[in-house]
Amino acid sequence: MIVVMKPNSTPDAIAHVEARVRSLGMKPHTILGEELTVIALVGNERNFTKELLLAIPGVDRVMEVARPYKLVSSEGRRENERTVVKLNPHGSIGERSVLICAGPCSVESAEQIFDLADRVKAAGATAFRAGAFKPRTNPYSFQGLQGEGLKMLAEVKRRTGLPIFTEVLAPSDVALVADVADVVQIGTRNAQNFPLLSAVGELRKPVLLKRGFASTLDEFLLGAEYIMSRGNGEVILCERGIRTFETHTRNTLPLATVPALKERTHLPVMVDPSHGTGKRSLVPAMALAAVAAGADALMLEVHQDPENAMTDGDQSLSCDEFAVLVPRLRKVAEAVDREI
Numbered sequence: 604m605i606v607v608m609k610p611n612s613t614p615d616a617i618a619h620v621e622a623r624v625r626s627l628g629m630k631p632h633t634i635l636g637e638e639l640t641v642i643a644l645v646g647n648e649r650n651f652t653k654e655l656l657l658a659i660p661g662v663d664r665v666m667e668v669a670r671p672y673k674l675v676s677s678e679g680r681r682e683n684e685r686t687v688v689k690l691n692p693h694g695s696i697g698e699r700s701v702l703i704c705a706g707p708c709s710v711e712s713a714e715q716i717f718d719l720a721d722r723v724k725a726a727g728a729t730a731f732r733a734g735a736f737k738p739r740t741n742p743y744s745f746q747g748l749q750g751e752g753l754k755m756l757a758e759v760k761r762r763t764g765l766p767i768f769t770e771v772l773a774p775s776d777v778a779l780v781a782d783v784a785d786v787v788q789i790g791t792r793n794a795q796n797f798p799l800l801s802a803v804g805e806l807r808k809p810v811l812l813k814r815g816f817a818s819t820l821d822e823f824l825l826g827a828e829y830i831m832s833r834g835n836g837e838v839i840l841c842e843r844g845i846r847t848f849e850t851h852t853r854n855t856l857p858l859a860t861v862p863a864l865k866e867r868t869h870l871p872v873m874v875d876p877s878h879g880t881g882k883r884s885l886v887p888a889m890a891l892a893a894v895a896a897g898a899d900a901l902m903l904e905v906h907q908d909p910e911n912a913m914t915d916g917d918q919s920l921s922c923d924e925f926a927v928l929v930p931r932l933r934k935v936a937e938a939v940d941r942e943i
C-alpha cells in the first residue's frame with residue numbers, strides 16, 4: 604500500500620505513521636517531496652485493511668497496490684496458468700470448448716423438464732440448468748418446487764447425462780442441493796451473502812457465482828475469494844448484468860467484464876445473456892458477442908412454451924430459437940479459436 608500524508612505534515616506526524624506501520628508488521632519507505640510526503644509500505648498488505656491506515660492522524664489517502672483477493676487473482680500466476688473446472692459426469696469449463704448450459708428458469712413439472720432436457724440436448728446443449736429454489740422479489744410469487752424439483756433434476760441427469768446447474772438460496776439447503784447439482788449456483792441476490800458463500804466454500808464441487816446486480820468487479824471477486832478461502836477452488840464467475848440508469852433492458856450486460864475478469868483472475872468466465880437483457884429478442888446477439896469476447900460458457904434460458912413459462916418467459920428462447928442459435932455460436936467460437 605502507499606500512504607499519502609496530508610500536505611505540510613510535520614516530521615513528528617510522519618514518524619508517528621512510520622511507527623504505526625512497523626507495529627502492523629510492514630516496513631515503511633518514506634519519500635519526502637517538495638509538497639507531499641509519500642510512504643510506501645513493504646510486506647504483506649493483505650493482512651490488514653486500508654481503514655487501519657486511514658485512521659492514523661496525518662494520513663490523507665491510501666492506495667492499494669496488490670489486489671485484495673489473493674486466491675482469485677491472477678497476480679503471481681503465469682499467464683497460461685488458468686483454472687479449468689471439470690464437470691461431472693463429463694465436460695469442463697475453461698478449456699477450448701465453450702460450455703452451453705441451457706434450460707428453463709424454473710423446474711415446473713417432471714414432464715416439462717424431461718421434455719426440455721431432451722430437446723436442448725438434441726440442439727447442442729452441453730449442460731442443463733433449472734431452478735428448484737427460486738429467489739423471488741415478491742413473496743407471493745412461485746417459489747419453485749424445491750425438494751421435489753431437485754428430485755426431478757436428478758432424473759434429468761440420469762436420463763440425459765448432462766451436468767446439472769441449480770441454485771441454492773440458504774446455507775441450510777447447501778447439502779441437499781449439492782447432492783443433486785453438479786454445479787451449485789449462487790444467484791445475483793446472494794452474491795454478497797457471506798455465510799452462504801462460506802458454506803459453498805466448504806463443498807468440494809464446482810460453484811457458479813453470479814455477479815451481484817449492484818456489485819463492482821472487486822466486490823464480485825471478493826465474493827469468489829470467500830468461497831476459495833474455505834478451500835473450494837472450483838469457482839466459475841458469471842456476468843449476468845447489472846442495474847443501471849438504463850431501462851430498455853432488464854439489466855445492462857457489460858461484456859467488457861469478460862476480458863477484464865480474464866486479466867484479473869485465473870477463473871473461468873460464464874455469461875448469462877438471458878438475465879443480462881431480460882428480452883428474448885436480444886439474447887442471441889448477446890450470446891454470440893459473449894463467445895466473441897472470450898466467455899468460457901453461456902447460460903441460456905430456454906422453454907418449450909415461453910409464453911406460459913412460470914418464470915422469466917419473456918427472456919426465454921423457444922426450443923427452435925435455441926436450435927438456430929447453436930450453429931451460429933459454433934461459427935463464432937471457431938473464429939476465436941474455440942469450439943462448441
Ligand code: PEP
Nearest residue numbers: 708790791792813843878
Ligand atoms: C436464474 O439463473 O434463474 C437466476 C435467478 O439468476 P440471477 O440470480 O442472475 O437473477
Ligand code: MN
Nearest residue numbers: 708904914915
Ligand atoms: Mn431466470
